Ligand code: PGA
């Protein structure tokens with residue numbers, strides 16, 4: 001049987017220049033899986049703790065003290081790797097060793113196994129024979145915690161190229177609209193410098209609705225018909241606007257919305273801009289308010305991110321309350337890959353559409369693309385341009401060379 005013969009780790013840096021960890025798992029002295037860990041800026045309160053007390057060094061130290069427990073294990077036995085890390089950290093949210101370590105060791109083991117067997121990672125992670133490409137969402141405009149002062153409150157405006165016939169066409173549509181939006185923003189404001197948000201979308205000084213109008217214009221002047229070839233989606237990341245004390249969402253220009261006004265605000269945006277995707281429309285505890293939107297818009301993907309935090313328990317609550325019809329999957333919200341795949345299985349069983357997502361602080365790793373495919377995700381959030389985003393987009397292109405995947409998924 002193939003065995004893990006070495007585990008090495010080091011401190012490296014992510015796309016924001018923040019410290020993160022990288023971990024190598026080596027099987028039979030030869031087959032290496034290497035994984036580094038992303039991190040979020042708008043982090044859900046119930047996520048696994050990536051680095052307890054913000055100290056990646058301590059996580060590495062703890063891992064190194066326990067490294068022998070992983071040597072000799074079968075790298076392809078995800079449950080065993082997961083249980084081993086669970087024996088070291090028995091907390092619910094990995095607040096001892098850090099979700100980052102659980103993330104890195106589980107994915108690196110599977111990658112190492114995929115090298116040993118000579119199969120792509122996505123293939124090793126699923127028995128499903130009918131695999132399709134998720135639709136890559138292009139982040140064309142950023143605001144909120146992903147961009148500077150003066151940018152929209154809405155964290156992300158995304159292009160969904162749902163009419164594309166191939167993965168390459170989908171990717172090229174995203175680039176085209178992203179590019180066109182730059183021209184439009186430049187024409188609107190001579191002072192726009194081409195500054196970008198953390199995920200590669202433009203970061204102009206502009207209001208929420210103006211940003212959506214410019215985005216619609218960019219779709220149409222790129223030659224696409226909104227609602228036919230492509231559509232727009234948004235991630236409001238509403239927990240970042242929610243003020244628990246006053247129980248209001250705080251927006252620019254001193255606007256304040258209560259829960260009811262927030263639902264109206266989002267509903268108007270959906271209708272006005274024909275949105276097909278809305279993520280975290282309300283704050284992370286507002287399961288009831290989310291269900292109002294899900295009920296009102298059955299044909300729009302109403303997705304939980306901070307609401308469901310890739311945690312089966314919160315997903316179960318959302319299912320019971322009919323809070324969403326879609327959910328974000330971010331492996332490091334869950335901690336280990338085993339946890340995340342269990343979450344995906346539960347979502348699928350209840351017909352909750354999955355959107356596998358990067359984080360705003362990323363590295364050049366691309367395993368999440370494989371995870372998006374093996375979980376049958378409807379969409380993939382992997383940004384638009386920039387090294388740490390393009391590495392994932394290019395991995396999609398490489399994967400399209402396999403005959404194992406049959407076309408694009410339909411929304
Ligand atoms: P984060 O945000 O990676 O900064 O947490 C991404 C998102 O909210 O989808």
Ligand code: ZN
Nearest residue numbers: 235237279305
């Ligand atoms: Zn989000």
